[in-house]
Amino acid sequence: MPTKVPVTVPDVDPLAKMTEPPPDETPTQREARLRAEAEAQHVSDTIDEELERQRVAEKKAPRALKVLLLGQSESGKSTTLKNFQIMYDPKAFKAERASWRAVIQLNVVRSIHLILDAMTRAQNASDAHLQLSPELLKLQMRLAPLLQVEQALIRQLTPSGSGESEPTHLSYAERSERSRNIREVAINSATQWKGAFSRLLTGDPDEDADVVEMVDWGNPNDPGVVLNACAQDMVLLWGDPSVQRLLVRQNLRLEEMAGFFLDSLDRVTSPQYVPSDDDILRARLKTLGVSEHRFTMSQGSSIARDWRVFDVGGHRSLVSAWVPYFDDMDAIIFLAPISCFDQVLAEDPKVNRLEDSVNLWISIVSNELLKNTNLILFLNKIDILKAKLASGIRLVDYVVSYANRPNDFENASMYLRKKFGGLLKEKSILPRPFYCHYTAVTDTKSTKKILLDVKDVLMRRNLADAALLT
Numbered sequence: 001m002p003t004k005v006p007v008t009v010p011d012v013d014p015l016a017k018m019t020e021p022p023p024d025e026t027p028t029q030r031e032a033r034l035r036a037e038a039e040a041q042h043v044s045d046t047i048d049e050e051l052e053r054q055r056v057a058e059k060k061a062p063r064a065l066k067v068l069l070l071g072q073s074e075s076g077k078s079t080t081l082k083n084f085q086i087m088y089d090p091k092a093f094k095a096e097r098a099s100w101r102a103v104i105q106l107n108v109v110r111s112i113h114l115i116l117d118a119m120t121r122a123q124n125a126s127d128a129h130l131q132l133s134p135e136l137l138k139l140q141m142r143l144a145p146l147l148q149v150e151q152a153l154i155r156q157l158t159p160s161g162s163g164e165s166e167p168t169h170l171s172y173a174e175r176s177e178r179s180r181n182i183r184e185v186a187i188n189s190a191t192q193w194k195g196a197f198s199r200l201l202t203g204d205p206d207e208d209a210d211v212v213e214m215v216d217w218g219n220p221n222d223p224g225v226v227l228n229a230c231a232q233d234m235v236l237l238w239g240d241p242s243v244q245r246l247l248v249r250q251n252l253r254l255e256e257m258a259g260f261f262l263d264s265l266d267r268v269t270s271p272q273y274v275p276s277d278d279d280i281l282r283a284r285l286k287t288l289g290v291s292e293h294r295f296t297m298s299q300g301s302s303i304a305r306d307w308r309v310f311d312v313g314g315h316r317s318l319v320s321a322w323v324p325y326f327d328d329m330d331a332i333i334f335l336a337p338i339s340c341f342d343q344v345l346a347e348d349p350k351v352n353r354l355e356d357s358v359n360l361w362i363s364i365v366s367n368e369l370l371k372n373t374n375l376i377l378f379l380n381k382i383d384i385l386k387a388k389l390a391s392g393i394r395l396v397d398y399v400v401s402y403a404n405r406p407n408d409f410e411n412a413s414m415y416l417r418k419k420f421g422g423l424l425k426e427k428s429i430l431p432r433p434f435y436c437h438y439t440a441v442t443d444t445k446s447t448k449k450i451l452l453d454v455k456d457v458l459m460r461r462n463l464a465d466a467a468l469l470t
């Protein structure tokens with residue numbers, strides 16, 4: 001049996017013993033000690049107060065306002081995001097300028113590819129109306145190298161291993177850091193373009209240097225070099241009246257398609273080409289996955305709020321990836337491209353695009369997770385809608401319920417607005433206001449006004465909600 005050792009418990013607190021004043025303290029020492037203790041207490045209180053103030057401030061600070069951009073593929077989500085960038089993060093927008101060049105080059109090559117395909121179809125059909133002149137056949141041959149350029153650009157803009165056949169990424173992603181260090185390797189001094197480029201370096205040297213770097217003028221297979229060499233032939237092809245007739249016969253309206261640059265060939269294929277804001281808004285690059293962008297916006301003179309804007313891919317296969325973002329979203333900007341009434345989905349040619357937009361709208365409006373979320377509808381691509389209706393394409397041929405209303409923009413846009421508004425009213429779980437704008441988000445001026453309005457509405461609603469909660 002182990003013997004028990006009694007444990008002696010001190011009858012005084014050892015800590016108190018250590019801090020208690022010495023027994024032989026003089027009155028002066030005592031006064032000094034008390035002063036030091038009071039000072040230490042004051043410092044400690046100040047720290048506590050500051051911590052408490054920070055805690056309250058953090059609690060009160062408005063969290064970031066979250067906005068999700070939704071809509072079918074090619075509805076204009078990423079283009080709307082670019083407008084946000086131009087307004088609230090011009091630096092980020094500028095930083096990407098050079099990278100858009102490759103996207104625009106690919107957009108050009110795609111359009112030419114479509115024309116060459118249309119010519120091949122005409123040859124195969126041996127239709128007497130579609131006879132191609134020997135000059136056109138020569139052009140067709142001379143433009144063949146562009147198809148290889150297309151492949152090179154797709155490789156540059158498609159993430160490896162994604163299984164995607166369509167580009168989805170700016171090329172800067174893999175270049176950004178590296179490019180800062182290898183800028184000097186870009187120009188081969190033997191090329192004739194060097195002079196042109198050095199003359200060009202007038203504006204922001206950084207921005208232009210990025211563009212200079214993107215083209216390897218010493219490499220005859222570089223996309224920029226091939227495009228420049230083919231520029232005249234492309235202009236001839238696009239301007240040829242029999243090509244225009246052929247496109248009409250095959251119902252190919254290239255100028256209404258995403259990423260149309262054939263009317264600006266001289267400019268966009270020139271060695272000194274730097275994409276303008278307008279070009280970047282018109283460039284087409286499909287989104288894969290979800291990207292988040294942060295902006296700081298102010299309301300009046302006092303309140304600044306952080307905004308988080310989410311851009312998602314609208315391709316059918318990507319729609320299920322939207323759901324995790326529904327939770328906790330303050331607002332959704334839903335884009336319905338109403339010019340698309342006579343088009344079918346690229347991913348499913350059995351489905352009309354307008355009908356698809358209406359169905360997506362119903363699923364968003366009636367979604368339980370979104371019953372408290374503000375919904376803002378952009379009836380987009382009104383510039384194309386106006387041109388289409390003016391050219392005689394009839395809405396009633398695709399939307400039977402349009403009946404005998406006049407085939408003009410005022411009536412058509414109002415009709416579609418009522419349709420979307422009616423569905424919101426009918427299908428929403430809780431009543432909510434109908435915020436709706438007619439937009440052409442490739443037009444920065446009108447879009448700026450609309451986004452300012454959206455910002456005001458959301459900030460006000462958010463403040464009102466916060467007031468209700470407190």
Ligand SMILES: Nc1nc2c(ncn2[C@@H]2O[C@H](COP(=O)(O)OP(=O)(O)OP(=O)(O)O)[C@@H](O)[C@H]2O)c(=O)[nH]1
Nearest residue numbers: 074075076077078079258259282287314381440441
């Ligand atoms: N003319 C015209 N073109 C537009 C308008 N809005 C978007 N576009 C063009 O339509 C194309 C598709 O726009 P995006 O913003 O890439 O479409 P998205 O909704 O992001 O498409 P996904 O990424 O595939 O989901 C781009 O080439 C845009 O320039 C518009 O109002 N008018």
Ligand SMILES: [Mg+2]
Nearest residue numbers: 077078286287
């Ligand atoms: Mg997109």
